Amino acid sequence: MSAPLYAEIGYFEPWWMQIAKALAIFLVVFNMVPMALLADRKLLGRFQHRYGPTRVGPFGLLQAVADIGKLLFKQQFVPRDSRKWLFIAAPIISMVTAAATLAIIPFSDTVDIFGVKTGLYGVDPSIGILFAFAFGGIAFYGLMLGGWSSNSKYSFLGSMRAAAQLISYEIAQGLSIIGVIMMVGSLSLVDIVTWQEQNVWLFIPQFVGWLVFLVAGFAETNRPPFDLAEGEAELVGGYFTEYSGGRFAAFFAAEYLNMVVVSLLFTTIFFGGWDVPFWDQPNWIEPIVVLAKMWVFIFFFIWVRATLPRLRYDQLMSFGWKILLPLATLNALVTAVLVVVLD
Amino acid sequence: MSDVTQQRSGAQSAIPGATYREMEQSYDVSYVEHPEHEELLTLNFGPHHPATHGVLRLISTLEGEIVRDIKPVIGYVHTGIEKNCEDKAYWKVIPLVERMDYLSYYFNAMAYCGAVETLLDIDVPPRAQYLRVAHLELNRIASHLLWLATGGLDLGAMSVFFYGWRDRDTILDLFEMSSGQRMHPRYFQVGGVAEDIPPGWVRNVKKFTSIFPKRLDQYAELIDNNQLLLSRLRGTNIVDKDTLLQYGVTGPLLRAAGNPWDLRKAHPYSSYDHFDFKIPIGTVGDNYDRYRIRMAEMRESVRIIDQAVDGLPEGDYITSDRKYALPPRHELATSMEALIHHFKLVTEGFRVPPGEAYYPIESPRGELGCFVRSDGSSKPARVHMRDPSFVNLQAFKPMVEGTYVADLIACLAMLDPILGGIDR
Numbered sequence: 001m002s003a004p005l006y007a008e009i010g011y012f013e014p015w016w017m018q019i020a021k022a023l024a025i026f027l028v029v030f031n032m033v034p035m036a037l038l039a040d041r042k043l044l045g046r047f048q049h050r051y052g053p054t055r056v057g058p059f060g061l062l063q064a065v066a067d068i069g070k071l072l073f074k075q076q077f078v079p080r081d082s083r084k085w086l087f088i089a090a091p092i093i094s095m096v097t098a099a100a101t102l103a104i105i106p107f108s109d110t111v112d113i114f115g116v117k118t119g120l121y122g123v124d125p126s127i128g129i130l131f132a133f134a135f136g137g138i139a140f141y142g143l144m145l146g147g148w149s150s151n152s153k154y155s156f157l158g159s160m161r162a163a164a165q166l167i168s169y170e171i172a173q174g175l176s177i178i179g180v181i182m183m184v185g186s187l188s189l190v191d192i193v194t195w196q197e198q199n200v201w202l203f204i205p206q207f208v209g210w211l212v213f214l215v216a217g218f219a220e221t222n223r224p225p226f227d228l229a230e231g232e233a234e235l236v237g238g239y240f241t242e243y244s245g246g247r248f249a250a251f252f253a254a255e256y257l258n259m260v261v262v263s264l265l266f267t268t269i270f271f272g273g274w275d276v277p278f279w280d281q282p283n284w285i286e287p288i289v290v291l292a293k294m295w296v297f298i299f300f301f302i303w304v305r306a307t308l309p310r311l312r313y314d315q316l317m318s319f320g321w322k323i324l325l326p327l328a329t330l331n332a333l334v335t336a337v338l339v340v341v342l343d
Numbered sequence: 344m345s346d347v348t349q350q351r352s353g354a355q356s357a358i359p360g361a362t363y364r365e366m367e368q369s370y371d372v373s374y375v376e377h378p379e380h381e382e383l384l385t386l387n388f389g390p391h392h393p394a395t396h397g398v399l400r401l402i403s404t405l406e407g408e409i410v411r412d413i414k415p416v417i418g419y420v421h422t423g424i425e426k427n428c429e430d431k432a433y434w435k436v437i438p439l440v441e442r443m444d445y446l447s448y449y450f451n452a453m454a455y456c457g458a459v460e461t462l463l464d465i466d467v468p469p470r471a472q473y474l475r476v477a478h479l480e481l482n483r484i485a486s487h488l489l490w491l492a493t494g495g496l497d498l499g500a501m502s503v504f505f506y507g508w509r510d511r512d513t514i515l516d517l518f519e520m521s522s523g524q525r526m527h528p529r530y531f532q533v534g535g536v537a538e539d540i541p542p543g544w545v546r547n548v549k550k551f552t553s554i555f556p557k558r559l560d561q562y563a564e565l566i567d568n569n570q571l572l573l574s575r576l577r578g579t580n581i582v583d584k585d586t587l588l589q590y591g592v593t594g595p596l597l598r599a600a601g602n603p604w605d606l607r608k609a610h611p612y613s614s615y616d617h618f619d620f621k622i623p624i625g626t627v628g629d630n631y632d633r634y635r636i637r638m639a640e641m642r643e644s645v646r647i648i649d650q651a652v653d654g655l656p657e658g659d660y661i662t663s664d665r666k667y668a669l670p671p672r673h674e675l676a677t678s679m680e681a682l683i684h685h686f687k688l689v690t691e692g693f694r695v696p697p698g699e700a701y702y703p704i705e706s707p708r709g710e711l712g713c714f715v716r717s718d719g720s721s722k723p724a725r726v727h728m729r730d731p732s733f734v735n736l737q738a739f740k741p742m743v744e745g746t747y748v749a750d751l752i753a754c755l756a757m758l759d760p761i762l763g764g765i766d767r
Contacts, residue, residue: 048505153386157408157748224499225571232499234752236393307565309572310499312749313408
């Protein structure tokens with residue numbers, strides 16, 4: 001018997017609803033990117049004993065828009081010796097893969113909209129989290145191809161670092177989720193959240209798995225302290241050294257979009273998604289709950305950026321292979337034993 | 344460069360219409376100079392690179408992420424200051440030398456003024472000496488703070504960058520108060536200091552010295568207890584003290600390796616022997632020791648500043664010898680002699696008896712020595728600075744060979760070279 005492509009949802013969504021909700025989710029979450037950018041600058045300012053942007057718009061609120069607008073109107077330089085189509089494709093890959101993962105993030109369970117039963121998520125494929133990992137894996141092609149096709153030595157080193165980081169941390173991240181999957185018994189993110197609603201937020205029983213996933217998530221977003229591929233001080237931007245204008249803005253926005261997506265994954269997998277404990281929350285508040293939890297993690301991302309220095313290449317590798325991978329494996333093993341024993 | 348390289352570069356650049364690619368290849372010396380390694384990559388750091396602290400150019404040969412060879416290329420901010428000095432009257436040279444090592448301007452002025460005072464054989468009044476010490480140590484803290492700031496940024500700890508600037512700014516405020524300028528103040532004069540300190544300066548200094556150690560504690564909390572930073576700094580780029588001495592390295596780098604050589608103790612100048620302070624030394628000589636040494640030096644500097652402003656003697660702030668120091672303004676209206684001295688000083692300047700002097704002091708980066716040769720005229724025949732950054736940079740290659748690229752940047756940050764001082 002072949003497995004169904006989609007999880008059993010037991011209802012039918014008309015095509016216009018699928019398009020409408022895809023647009024709604026994309027627009028709402030994509031608008032988190034300039035907000036995250038602004039939050040980054042404002043909060044970093046506060047962490048660093050300065051104000052951050054205050055000039056553009058009221059309280060500097062339009063700073064992110066101004067930044068992106070400025071970049072879009074700049075020359076899009078393509079180095080003469082670069083592989084042009086790869087060079088152009090790389091930022092698109094980064095953006096698309098970052099946005100694609102949004103499709104599986106559940107903002108709420110099925111609700112009635114205009115009398116149509118709708119799941120407040122893009123899709124709920126039976127492969128669930130694997131979908132996110134697949135696109136996370138492809139996302140690194142954006143960095144790697146971008147660095148490689150630039151034909152610059154700095155970019156080349158940056159893309160090599162990105163490749164090493166991908167291999168080291170994808171595995172640990174994948175293994176750290178196995179405990180969750182075994183406890184819930186499903187790969188679907190909707191099922192994971194529903195399970196947490198009925199039982200307990202998964203970061204409590206899966207604390208080690210959560211820690212590994214958190215660290216690997218930082219590595220996946222290329223945020224400090226794992227911004228080696230970028231390596232501002234060493235590689236002058238690393239893989240995007242040669243990028244300018246809109247393409248640079250695409251890489252830049254993809255980094256923040258990745259941060260948003262990974263924060264959403266943290267929220268969904270380990271922190272109960274739309275669930276508010278000890279309260280039977282109404283449906284309309286659930287997307288807001290998800291976004292609020294996401295912002296807590298974005299704050300955490302920024303906090304870490306303000307505090308921690310960059311890792312060194314070999315330390316990153318040994319941390320990934322010698323600490324995170326055994327830890328994730330052990331976590332999966334212990335969870336497996338406990339699940340069987342307690343069942 | 345070997346003959347092969349010269350042939351290659353010569354042949355290639357001689358081809359008319361040679362592509363950029365071919366030209367670049369001709370500078371790719373790695374294959375020629377290191378035939379035993381096949382997969383080498385020549386990477387050019389700088390002169391415009393965020394981590395080279397100015398315009399240092401590093402031609403590095405990498406094998407993957409590991410540095411196999413490095414060639415520092417300097418001279419991008421060569422401004423001919425030393426030559427310019429020969430065309431200025433002695434007292435007009437001071438603002439020029441201050442601009443060499445642009446982070447330790449008081450030290451440059453001190454070394455130069457010390458050398459000229461040695462030639463003139465004039466005494467500096469004790470108040471001026473104490474004021475000099477207070478300013479020198481404030482400048483040392485400011486310089487170390489900028490090192491901490493940029494070094495933190497190079498390691499990726501970007502908040503430290505702004506903390507460093509914040510505290511440095513309060514020091515610059517003090518400089519502005521005492522001399523009117525935040526940088527390059529031309530406060531030190533031959534024979535003393537340019538002006539007496541304004542009222543309230545001592546109070547502000549005391550305020551700074553009471554706050555600053557607490558700030559240092561905060562930074563130590565942030566950095567010393569941070570496992571990531573420790574693993575980045577510990578055990579990296581070690582060179583033992585004997586090798587460092589062979590390269591002529593002085594200052595915090597040498598002390599980090601365990602050699603307690605500090606000119607403030609070894610050859611006290613400007614009444615440094617009146618003060619009670621310690622010379623922090625390291626044990627291993629890795630980047631962590633270099634970091635700890637400078638942090639400890641800032642604490643010791645605070646102690647010296649406290650002692651200097653507490654025990655500030657009364658009296659003149661500049662020598663009373665009117666041949667070398669400008670007369671007070673009010674004397675000009677009443678004293679013919681003062682008017683003559685004033686006229687001679689601002690037109691020709693003072694004459695210095697023929698001879699040579701070398702005056703070494705302990706700058707934030709090591710032994711800063713000023714050599715002045717006089718031919719008896721009112722302009723120096725030769726001014727030369729032994730700049731510690733220049734000498735210390737020689738030890739960069741043994742420090743970074745065989746380490747990672749990230750350590751190269753960290754080591755450069757801990758080396759703390761100032762290109763203005765190197766190129767002069």
